[in-house]
Amino acid sequence: MQKKINWAISSLLVTAFVTGCATSNAPEGGNQATSRGITAPTNEIIFPETGSPNVPYTQGTSPAQVKSTSAQSSAQPTPSRSTKSGLANRKDVQAFADRVARNNNLDRDWVLDILSRTELKPKIVEAMNRPAEGMIWGQYRPIFITDKRINDGVKFYHTHQKALERAYNQYGVAPEVIAAIIGVETSYGQNRGNWAVLDALATLAFDYPRRAEFFSKELENFFVILNETKLEPFSYKGSYAGAMGFPQFMPSSYLAYAVDFDGDGLRDLWNNPVDAIGSVANYLAKHGWVQDGTVALEVKIPTGNTAHLQYKHTGRLVPPKYSVATLKAAGVQTYAHNNNKANLFEFEMEKNNPAASQWWLGFQNFYSITRYNHSPLYALAVHQLAEGIKARK
Template sequence: MIIRYLLFITLVLISCISNDSYAQIDQSAVNDFIRNVAFQQKRPLKEVEAIINQAEYQSDIIEKMSRPAEKTMTWERYRNIFMKQERIEAGVDFWVTNEKVLNDVSTLTGVSIEAILGVIGVETYFGQRMGNYRVLDALYTLAFGYPRRSSFFKAELSKYLELCEKEGLDPLTIKGSYAGAMGYGQFMPSSYLAYAKSYDSESGADLVNQADDAIASVANYLKVHRWEKGGLVAVEVKKSQNAASLAKQKVKPANSVDYYIQKGYEPKETINSSELASLQVMDKEDGSEEYWMTFKNFYVITRYNHSPLYALAVFQLGEAIKSARYPE
């Protein structure tokens, strides 16, 4: 009886392991997707089928999507990932190597060099860490194995195939993040198609291999989302002992600086009191908090990644690189 019970348990476990790899994928949904893409992009059915049939389901991607760092870490832990001396030095090196491109792009778009460097530095360590997953596998896994956002990732998978066809990229070899983002700036396929720019305008935009195109594209993304030339991003705030308790503030600025001052939150820098701002509270490991007054350009950075932690890390990394290159 015990042997039969153990055999049953073993079979159940084997079934669960098998299901972990295959049961999440509805092949009929995959076939429908292939037919739709072939029709919409006017491509041979067999061509699309040949690509999708080589995609592999990656179960660990589902786990990572369910536990993004921005939602599981304190601000202090998150910040410490990026604000390391070696990353700051890598940013200075990247700036020196790409100085002409950065100057040209910043002048053309109005986006600060620090913001461009901050994004690329946080996203991929200046191109050193672009991701270890095949983009095809990541998007396939999420399109057909992550029901909560299936529609979004099916659309991104379709855009990925369109992008590879347009730019002459090999869909089977490009690597990126577990979410399917790629290149220096970790653009999703739809963003790649919408915002990618070629720096020299003489060829397609290659954000995977060409740093100059990546710089132009990151700046273009921020510009299109209404980056304000010379505008503030964030300023640390001192909270007075009798400061009013505030409900969680939206990232988009809605109140004046003066409003927050009257509530007991004093900026550590002199700022126009009529400037629109928001107040972001950042938690530390010891349970204490940091307070940051954030502005329109901070909100623009959150259009790249909606997490306030991300936006503040981009800001601080860019500022640290600038300070390291041009110490006072």
């Protein structure tokens, strides 16, 4: 369900959420995004439409070569890095290693050895500390709803049609929605990130106090993944917030929702789009997706009407709470069934021009998408990209 920065390239734009991916459960107190000018923490990347795709692995063994846990030896994976950073000399790092080893029945010396070779990256902290950039729907939409991204989504759909349809049959999630989430997250796997996940998570766990608790837990989860897969620890690449693979799962989401969808004994979200497809579908299904349910509908508001404003969504996202009948009584014009429940969203097309705004109803499936990324803008972009793919496939 995958969560944004000018990354040393002027064409990169900032978007929303706290973790660099869509699929972590945001800690309480995180930046909140609304459709009227999203506040975008500098921790998730919108990749440009052009440019070389990121190469997910540059050293060591690819996760595609890692069999299921039962097929592995009990030996701990050995780091390929020979240079030690000195990180393991810090008392807080040693305390972390103690806790990880105790909580997960791991070898403390193995944890410390990996941490001793892990490098803290000041550029990540600098990026996280940059002022947030406000973005309205009129700015956000053109980033994702483009002919190229739609056409690439159609290609992705046809290439993986069997897996997408099987995911629909098993989880109930529409194929075009699965494709659209992967398209928004990583341009269908073209941009998966080049940071060593260990470096990214350790930097944020030990040198970013504002979110240290959250990222410390994600780093602990990553050690669990390392122990299960027996993969060379520094071969994992991802975003600078530690999000991984086609769907940009954080380690906690990988452990909870990643699936081996092609039955080869692997949960490979880095190189296997079939596993990514199944994992995205599983994530949405576990977060309340309704098979064949409506995601969102644009509605009309009569000129001069103000009764609807009491129902406009503000603040933290919540499940749909108003009946369509109630919203219609407040002047909202829609053909949606009266008994359905929805939330009412205003999406600004122009700053300081309410007359240009679009108004949308977000239903349960809209809310489910916001469990992947807590931004209404993200959810509407996924919906519209999915509709574009569906129309052209």
